[in-house]
Amino acid sequence: MKTVLYKTDLSPPARAVKMLVYLLGLDIEQRDLNPVLREQDAHELRKKNPMRTVPFIDEGDFSLGDSHAVVLYLLDKYGGPEHEYLYPKDRRKRATVNQILFFDCGILFPRLGAIMGPTFMGEMTEIPKEVVWRIKNAYSIMEGYLSQTTYLAADTMTVADICAYATASSLVGLVPVDEKKYPKLKQWLNTMFEKEFSKKMNEQGCSDHVTYLKLLMEHNKHNQKSKL
Ligand SMILES: N[C@@H](CCC(=O)N[C@@H](CS)C(=O)NCC(=O)O)C(=O)O
Incomplete structure (x- = not known):
């Protein structure tokens, strides 16, 4: 499964991931979740991200929460030598x-x-x-x-x-x-x-x-x- 980013644009940590995704030139699917309505608490999402926060990413058999962990993973996975800085x-x-x-x-x-x-x-x-x-x-x-x-x-x-x-x-x-x-x-x-x-x-x-x-x-x- 391709990487899917769960986010809301109001969320600062989600915006950090979005900025990195833009800088890396990635075309990954982004799905909106409203943390105020607790949409992240849905059973399926909760299993993928027990922290129940946005942002998080899902690759089917792998998921990851916390924007800092996510940006480092995306950099590791998709970053080229030109992104080493x-x-x-x-x-x-x-x-x-x-x-x-x-x-x-x-x-x-x-x-x-x-x-x-x-x-x-x-x-x-x-x-x-x-x-x-x-x-x-x-x-x-x-x-x-x-x-x-x-x-x-x-x-x-x-x-x-x-x-x-x-x-x-x-x-x-x-x-x-x-x-x-x-x-x-x-x-x-x-x-x-x-x-x-x-x-x-x-x-x-x-x-x-x-x-x-x-x-x-x-x-x-x-x-x-x-x-x-
Ligand atoms: N350290 C986390 C913080 C994420 C976070 O707290 N996100 C907020 C939205 S800005 C959230 O989902 N809050 C819902 C909750 O804490 O249950 C990160 O960097 O991703």
Whole structure:
């Protein structure tokens, strides 16, 4: 079976996979799943992806969840020598890319998740101060990485930039970046925004994601007031 990507364009990790698919020039089937409606919980899909998240890929006798695992698999399977810059073979360079991939998976995305989860559950009406603080703390970590290299893991763009950008582009729509405090982060965001793959595969989904979250927070506010 050919590779099928389950995704929704609102999802940052799904957008990271879509950007990589575009960069690799892959023509793989993409099927939409709505995580808010819990479509990923359907019995067949649950067996394939016990994590019950989007994105994930399915090849019939093989399936894989988590965008970071997925992009590395797709690179390994379909990437040619011309894509080595995305995930360099050099041990230390690769470890530095992994560091940023784990940062995105373990720190950056969960801090966005701290907004998404409670907002979708109808609980969050505005972003609490401590959540904003943790997001700004993540910005300062990124500023630190970007003070060492032009991109997050190297002086050339790697797959880690793609994953982190998918998350960061949604985050900065909710908690704007102070250019004076984080000039390198702002520059990196601008650079990533201009890339063709991000314009085609990230921009619209990201804008819809941010708008949706803001609207939902307003909606939650009205709902909670009307219950008083
Ligand atoms: N670390 C995972 C996170 C995936 C994730 O949490 N996706 C969200 C949508 S953006 C989801 O499917 N949430 C449903 C749930 O957590 O049950 C990845 O990188 O793929």
